[in-house]
Amino acid sequence: xxxxxxxxxxxxxxxxxxxxxxxxxxxxxxxxxxxxxxxxxxxxxxxxxxxxxxxxxxxxxxxxxxxxxxxxxxxxxxxxxxxxxxxxxxxxxxxxxxxxxxxxxxxxxxxxxxxxxxxxxxxxxxxxxxxxxxxxxxxxxxxxxxxxxxxxxxxxxxxxxxxxxxxxxxxxxxxxxxxxxxxxxxxxxxxxxxxxxxxxxxxxxxxxxxxxxxxxxxxxxxxxxxxxxxxxxxxxxxxxxxxxxxxxxxxxxxxxxxxxxxxxxxxxxxxxxxxxxxxxxxxxxxxxxxxxxxxxxxxxxxxxxxxxxxxxxxxxxxxxxxxxxxxxxxxxxx
Amino acid sequence: xxxxxxxxxxxxxxxxxxxxxxxxxxxxxxxxxxxxxxxxxxxxxxxxxxxxxxxxxxxxxxxxxxxxxxxxxxxxxxxxxxxxxxxxxxxxxxxxxxxxxxxxxxxxxxxxxxxxxxxxxxxxxxxxxxxxxxxxxxxxxxxxxxxxxxxxxxxxxxxxxxxxxxxxxxxxxxxxxxxxxxxxxxxxxxxxxxxxxxxxxxxxxxxxxxxxxxxxxxxxxxxxxxxxxxxxxxxxxxxxxxxxxxxxxxxxxxxxxxxxxxxxxxxxxxxxxxxxxxxxxxxxxxxxxxxxxxx
Numbered sequence: 001x002x003x004x005x006x007x008x009x010x011x012x013x014x015x016x017x018x019x020x021x022x023x024x025x026x027x028x029x030x031x032x033x034x035x036x037x038x039x040x041x042x043x044x045x046x047x048x049x050x051x052x053x054x055x056x057x058x059x060x061x062x063x064x065x066x067x068x069x070x071x072x073x074x075x076x077x078x079x080x081x082x083x084x085x086x087x088x089x090x091x092x093x094x095x096x097x098x099x100x101x102x103x104x105x106x107x108x109x110x111x112x113x114x115x116x117x118x119x120x121x122x123x124x125x126x127x128x129x130x131x132x133x134x135x136x137x138x139x140x141x142x143x144x145x146x147x148x149x150x151x152x153x154x155x156x157x158x159x160x161x162x163x164x165x166x167x168x169x170x171x172x173x174x175x176x177x178x179x180x181x182x183x184x185x186x187x188x189x190x191x192x193x194x195x196x197x198x199x200x201x202x203x204x205x206x207x208x209x210x211x212x213x214x215x216x217x218x219x220x221x222x223x224x225x226x227x228x229x230x231x232x233x234x235x236x237x238x239x240x241x242x243x244x245x246x247x248x249x250x251x252x253x254x255x256x257x258x259x260x261x262x263x264x265x266x267x268x269x270x271x272x273x274x275x276x277x278x279x280x281x282x283x284x285x286x287x288x289x290x291x292x293x294x295x296x297x298x299x300x301x302x303x304x305x306x307x308x309x310x311x312x313x314x315x316x317x318x319x320x321x322x323x324x325x326x327x328x329x330x331x332x333x334x
Numbered sequence: 335x336x337x338x339x340x341x342x343x344x345x346x347x348x349x350x351x352x353x354x355x356x357x358x359x360x361x362x363x364x365x366x367x368x369x370x371x372x373x374x375x376x377x378x379x380x381x382x383x384x385x386x387x388x389x390x391x392x393x394x395x396x397x398x399x400x401x402x403x404x405x406x407x408x409x410x411x412x413x414x415x416x417x418x419x420x421x422x423x424x425x426x427x428x429x430x431x432x433x434x435x436x437x438x439x440x441x442x443x444x445x446x447x448x449x450x451x452x453x454x455x456x457x458x459x460x461x462x463x464x465x466x467x468x469x470x471x472x473x474x475x476x477x478x479x480x481x482x483x484x485x486x487x488x489x490x491x492x493x494x495x496x497x498x499x500x501x502x503x504x505x506x507x508x509x510x511x512x513x514x515x516x517x518x519x520x521x522x523x524x525x526x527x528x529x530x531x532x533x534x535x536x537x538x539x540x541x542x543x544x545x546x547x548x549x550x551x552x553x554x555x556x557x558x559x560x561x562x563x564x565x566x567x568x569x570x571x572x573x574x575x576x577x578x579x580x581x582x583x584x585x586x587x588x589x590x591x592x593x594x595x596x597x598x599x600x601x602x603x604x605x606x607x608x609x610x611x612x613x614x615x616x617x618x619x620x621x622x623x624x625x626x627x628x629x
Contacts, residue, residue, distance in 0.1 A: 011468070014465065014468075014469075015468060015469050015472040018465075018466070018468075018469030018472070019469065019472060019473065022469070022473075022478075022481075023481060130365070130366065133366065133617075134366060137366070137610060137613050137614055137617065138606075138610060140557070140558075140609075140613060141557055141561070141606055141609040141610035141613050142606050142609075143561050143564055143565060143568075143581075143584075143602065143605055143606065143609070144565075145565065145568050145584060145588070145602075146584065146598075146602030146603075146605060146606060149584070149588055149591055149598050149599065149602060150599070150602070152591060152592075153591065153595055153599070157591075157592055157595070269473075269474030269475065269477075270474065270475065270476065272474045272476075272477065273474050273475060273476025273477050273480075274476070276476065276477070276480070276569075277476075277565060277568065277569070280569070281588065291480070292569055292570075295480070295484045295569065295570065295571065296570065298484070300485070303480075303481060303484055303485075304481070306477075307473070307477055307478070307480075307481045310474055310477050311472060311473050311474065311477065311478075314472065314473070314474050315472050318472075
């Protein structure tokens with residue numbers, strides 16, 4: 001176990017180094033000149049040179065990379081060209097909204113996806129199964145931005161049931177910042193108005209994001225349930241008179257969930273990508289909306305900071321998923 | 335003439351030894367796969383015969399007709415400069431399907447070659463290549479594609495390149511795994527003993543035999559690639575207006591959603607159907623070709 005952790009941690013360092021290399025060098029092959037972008041078209045040559053010196057752009061690329069890495073290790077991602085604020089501050093400001101959205105979607109996907117997957121596997125080749133499979137294929141085939149638009153059209157425009165943008169009504173005071181997650185903060189401070197209002201705002205974006213995720217969960221649960229149900233120990237259990245829920249949940253589901261954890265954990269990455277699009281559609285003030293606005297401005301410090309933070313989070317999640325996997329499956333303990 | 339005899343010969347041979355082609359037999363028994371095939375054929379034919387189906391020009395501006403709702407004249411309505419949305423979707427299908435297929439085939443080809451080289455030679459080279467692929471896989475795919483497309487500049491070519499980059503590692507891994515197994519096979523060892531050059535062995539013996547998992551993956555990936563191209567287009571990082579690309583159309587249309595609902599809705603529907611078609615077929619082909627897959 002310890003060997004595995006050490007191995008994975010050294011891999012983690014390597015991967016993060018690679019992530020910084022890719023993001024850094026990508027941002028330096030662009031023809032655009034960030035110094036020019038900061039000072040504007042009409043600035044004099046001297047000002048331009050001065051800004052270039054300040055940004056360290058007159059140094060060789062590897063020196064720039066070294067400086068960038070030094071900053072990164074100290075938590076400095078540079079300043080955003082668009083907001084003129086340190087990228088770190090911006091990201092910290094927008095992070096809780098993204099986390100709240102992604103976590104809620106993740107929970108919805110799991111709570112609905114696992115039962116559908118089980119049902120599909122148990123009722124294999126019936127109309128239940130066909131419906132479940134069609135549903136999951138529809139889920140992975142639907143672009144997140146389109147399901148979001150349809151959601152707004154139906155639930156906001158036609159039925160006027162849910163709001164189409166923002167985290168909370170302007171007339172409702174947000175809860176005091178403890179974690180930055182409105183649901184959680186309003187819950188522990190007992191602010192039910194804010195809780196209800198933020199839940200109401202969260203419903204549509206979270207369901208949109210969960211829909212794509214749901215498909216991945218359903219497919220994987222179905223496939224691993226089918227595999228487990230075909231195994232001999234299940235047949236033995238059946239022969240011994242064990243059936244129904246006990247067989248399904250105590251005997252089959254436990255083993256079927258092991259591969260599911262890996263796939264679902266890995267799909268958290270696509271959830272983060274989907275969050276970028278969802279936030280744009282629903283004007284959700286998170287990191288995704290921030291980065292899309294930064295892209296329009298060719299604001300590279302912001303884009304690179306976002307890419308780094310998201311990739312870092314993704315690598316950490318993968319590591320946790322692997323560790324859970326090793327912890328759960330006694331067969332792979334070498 | 336001799337070609338024709340060969341042809342009839344092969345037909346009669348097939349007819350005597352294989353009364354039913356098992357592949358088509360299985361596809362026919364899977365209603366969802368058939369439905370996917372039907373969807374794709376429909377979209378493909380519609381895009382090929384676009385000029386015959388619609389008399390409108392996909393890019394010509396007609397201000398007097400702006401934001402016309404769906405009607406007999408304009409099935410899916412018109413956009414902010416009066417272009418017929420149905421026509422633009424038909425022409426856009428050529429682009430979206432073409433780009434999706436091209437990206438995945440490109441990534442599949444490059445990935446397979448890299449994977450075969452990595453697996454065949456092994457050692458340091460293999461280590462370096464696989465660690466590089468691990469790094470690419472360490473990014474959430476859409477986020478990496480966005481970063482690459484944003485840095486290279488927003489246009490369709492760069493979006494395609496960005497998506498190819500995130501798709502390559504999967505093919506490298508697949509081809510490498512196959513190569514590792516093939517390298518131990520007798521016919522490859524025999525080729526080595528005969529002194530055949532490694533490049534020739536890779537090209538003639540390894541790659542052709544390593545293709546089947548790659549082909550399954552390609553069919554599974556096309557639907558996803560079409561969505562990714564459209565997503566980048568939606569974020570303003572892919573095809574630029576007035577190109578009738580579905581994602582780019584939605585990117586402009588969603589701002590008008592509340593007043594002119596048809597504008598972003600129909601391109602999105604087309605996107606959904608196309609991606610659904612590929613995913614249904616991909617799923618079906620995997621079920622048929624991969625005996626390990628559970629269905």
